[in-house]
Amino acid sequence: MNRWIKTGMLVGAILMAAILVGCKGDTGPAGPAGTATCMNCHTDNEAMADYIRPLQLQYEASLHATGTTYLRSESSCSGCHTTEGYQQYVAAPLVTPPVVEDPTHIGCFACHAPHSNQSFAMRQTSATPFKVGGGTYDKQESNTCAMCHQVRVPSPDFNAAGFVSDSMSSSRFGGHHGPQSNVLSGHGLWTFGGTFSATHSHNSIADGCVTCHMAAKPAGSLAGNHTFAVAYMSGTSERINSKGCIGCHSSDMPSDAVALTFVDDAKHEFLAALNDTLAVRLTTLGLLKKNTDGSYSPQNNRRVSSTGPRVLWTKDELGAIFNYGALLEDRSGSVHNPTYAWAALRATLNWANAQPTP
Ligand code: HEC
Ligand code: HEC
Ligand code: HEC
Ligand code: HEC
Ligand code: HEC
Ligand code: HEC
Structure with a gap:
């Protein structure tokens, strides 16, 4: 080790000791042993900087870092949209985390707890419970991803025991935006009383999302690793990072x-x-409506007649709308699990085609 690195480490150690005293007072892990562990990560040493700096840069390019939905810090949203809410969500997955007053975007300390663990082990290590349909998602490091990238309980909750029918008032009815872990593992879409096969090699990938979305990066830091991206632009051409596929x-x-x-x-x-x-048929049945931009959304607030009571929807009707939304919002166009995605699409279409045309 050359002199410069040694001196740098010493100055760093003194600085870090000062931070320790300043932040933690008597409760922090002080003294030479504590700072020595801090210096495993916080050095000017090039080997260490080379290790973490590129990951920080990749991370800064990801939508986790650049997106603005961390501002959705209200109680029912903070668990998946802020670092602070997510930490509480991991600690108690079945409890809705509280509103976060000063939210920050999903950052290093959401997925990792380097200061508690003294390593980059994941904060969420156990199998991740599904919110819809029971059971768990259990694929190594990607259990972290499944905490947030899974369907939420819809309102009305047509999966609930004893549900017969209900009105539906939100044009955003469905499982919310991130159903990827459900589609990948074949879990949680409405089956119309049958079962769907989820058998596909993509579902057998041991660490799920991580293999494809955190693969070694292509030239530049445009995809892979801590960008979490599979698709990227090479100049003006779109590409798929195949490092995790080959x-x-x-x-x-x-x-x-x-x-x-x-x-x-x-x-x-x-x-x-x-x-x-499918969407055209569901629109004919009065379950979806076509928007001016060509997209479809649930036909909410339907009434029996212009002044009559609200239409009550059955499980299968709500399930059909739910499945359409989840298969669209999965955003891989079936690639996450072609067997399951196609089975869900076909079953929904078969059901829709069997309904009388109004
Ligand atoms: C396993 C690696 C690791 C160890 C060991 C470690 N840190 Fe960190 N520390 C990090 C990372 C990663 C960040 C966040 C960097 C970023 O935001 O890009 C960080 C950030 C910080 C910050 C900035 C404030 C903040 O919360 O973002 C302080 C202060 C800090 N660490 C102090 C310490 C002290 C004191 C110790 C020893 C008790 C220590 N660290 C040990 C990895 C580590
Ligand atoms: C704390 C919740 C949370 C965790 C954990 C999480 N994500 Fe995300 N992810 C989000 C949210 C929220 C967004 C959208 C952010 C925004 O738009 O502000 C997002 C965005 C993304 C995107 C970008 C989508 C796009 O439009 O380009 C990808 C890809 C992604 N996540 C993959 C992953 C993978 C892989 C993991 C696990 C390693 C993971 N996420 C873990 C919540 C999470
Ligand atoms: C179970 C985790 C979870 C909860 C709870 C959650 N979200 Fe999200 N949300 C996500 C994920 C994951 C994404 C990103 C999905 C993707 O990019 O495919 C997202 C995306 C979004 C987006 C961006 C949509 C877009 O089209 O760009 C908005 C807005 C949003 N959420 C609002 C909310 C609000 C408001 C709440 C609370 C009422 C909430 N979310 C609760 C996981 C969650
Ligand atoms: C959305 C979740 C998420 C966030 C946010 C996140 N990481 Fe990670 N990180 C992971 C996952 C998952 C792995 C394991 C990847 C693997 O096994 O290939 C990992 C692995 C690592 C590793 C070990 C990599 C290796 O090759 O040994 C380091 C170091 C690391 N992360 C640093 C960071 C830093 C620094 C930040 C903030 C700038 C950060 N991470 C933010 C999910 C995340
Ligand atoms: C077999 C590889 C593979 C696995 C495993 C995988 N994905 Fe994907 N994912 C893809 C591909 C390919 C796309 C489509 C990319 C494109 O065309 O934009 C995609 C798209 C996405 C998108 C939309 C944004 C984007 O990058 O296009 C999100 C968000 C996402 N995946 C999250 C996840 C999560 C979370 C998991 C784990 C539950 C996961 N993926 C597992 C390959 C994979
Ligand atoms: C664990 C092995 C494995 C990994 C990793 C993997 N795939 Fe696959 N993939 C398969 C197998 C096996 C098939 C099925 C071939 C068939 O259709 O019979 C398949 C099918 C596909 C299909 C065709 C879907 C269809 O039926 O139309 C696409 C597209 C695809 N993979 C893309 C990817 C991409 C992109 C990645 C990386 C981001 C990836 N795969 C990673 C094994 C894998």
């Missing part, structure tokens, strides 16, 4: 450009069936 797709994905065509073909076929066939 363990299985070695022959059919020779480059990121080819990986894109592979993904696009699968997405295109699925989204066409979802929007051009």
